[in-house]
Amino acid sequence: MSKLDPVQIAALDFARDKPGVGWFLQQGLGKTLCALTEYSWCQGLGQADQMIVVTPNTFKQGWIDEIEKHGFSFNAHVFRSSKKEEAQRFLGRQGHNSPPILIINYEAIRMPAVLTQIVKWAAIGKTYLAIDESIQIKGHRSKQTRAIHRLAAVCCWKRLLTGRPQTQGPHDLWGQLRAIDLFTDRNFYAFRGAFCVMGGWQNKEVIREKNADVLARIMAPAVFQAKKADWLPDLPRKDPTIRDYAMSTEQLRQYNQMEHQFLVEIERGVVTVDVAIAKYEKLAQIQTGFVYDASGEVHELVRPSENPRLKLLHQLLDEEVEGKVCVVYRHRPVFDLLFKALRDYDPAWIRGRMNPEDVEEQKFRFNNDPRCRIILLQAEASKYGHTLLGDVNVEEDKCRTMIFFENSYSADTRDQVEDRIHRRGQTGEYVSYIDLSGSALDRRIVKALQRKERLYQSVFRNLKTAAPAA
Secondary structure, rough: OOOHHHHHHHHHHHOOOEEEEEEEOOOOOOOOHHHHHHHHHHOOOOOOOEEEEEEEEEHHHHHHHHHHOOOOEEEEEOOOOHHHHHHHHHHHHOOOOOOOEEEEHHHHHHHHHHHHHHHHHHHHOOOEEEOOOHHOOOOOHHHHHHHHHHHOOOOOEEEEOOOOOOOOOOHHHHHHHHHOEEEEEEEOOHHHHHHHHEOOOOHHHHEOOOOOHHHHHHOOOEEEEEOHHHHHOOOOOEEEEEEEEEOOHHHHHHHHHHHHHHHHHHHHHHHHHHHHHHHHHHHHHHHHHHHEEOOHHHEOOOOOHHHHHHHHHHHHHHHOOEEEEEEEOOOOHHHHHHHOHHHHOEEEEEOOOOOOOHHHHHHHHHHHHHOOEEEEEEHHOOOOOOOOOOOOOOOOHHHEEEOOOOOOOOHHHHHHOOOOOOOOOOOEEEEEEEEOOOHHHHHHHHHHHOOOOOOOHOOOHHHHHHHOOO
């Protein structure tokens, strides 16, 4: 088994003999190894009979890789919706030659028939439950939050694994803490009322926290938090920069028209959080060179050869950036644009709806093939469980740069994606994060994301003071 780092030893010591614990360790500090090690210990002491890992779909194979890399002898089965019979055989087996682990994704656990079967298996013995990227159960009404609560109720050991337990406010914690048996006597609304100040549209928006000291005191016996800055002091610093470009005439015309309408609505006070994000997404699409019409059809505003955002990306890759590069995007038309424009770099990619085996193949190409200089990362599909450092043994093939061709508007997604290249094994003085900006509003959004702020609070609420573009 791999040697544990000091932060992992501290996390395991903290969790000793505690049925429910939250390991809130920043990305790259080794939460997965903590869970596997503790399960191995519990199994050896007769305190656990089986383990269930609930994880984002794109990281199911990552748990298998970690088991193999660290030398554990577990009988791990990855649940696949297309092969339910295999899972039934695994769960129905009376005995296993080695400690069993079921690895299942959140989408699958939401299905009633699957959940019933998993809960039945968990209840027959002493079960160790690892809730990977537990921010996935922040929604108090979501099916997967309710499913996890039902499953956790029959498990002896429950571990939350996440680097960012909240994105919008303390209310994000309720579903996670309840899974480890905190606040079982308080429903979501009582929890939110105790720790959140409400305001905004119809008084339904969390605008800030309150009673933080009380919440921290209640959480303290069950939550272990660790930051990379404290436990990995030699990790390179993050170096964010913004690179500006000028939009084409047609882009600028459409952008100015839409931005003016947007600002007028904000002045009138009729814009909710969701509407503000949706409006800005339209503006962001224009800057990348396309728009969706009302029927969902894509309209190209500028030819790729004349796309100023794409030209700036080429300039960065050809003249300024060394080594391998992660390029982040969001929309399918942008993937098509980038894949064609960057084909000379033999790009790898991670995007939505890929099966785990294909994801691992693309990651392997990027990290090991010197001909593959770029990996295209769809933000939501790439934010969990991937190490994208390039070839750490070859200086010119290391990855120390991430370029955001498009941005997500979630501070959590931004934080998680950034950490694909900011983790154990990274070397040098700094890693670079480059955002491309074509407007003043875009700059404000980017700066808010770089500071990991909530967009509506830091940007949209203040936009009414900005003058509409001419």
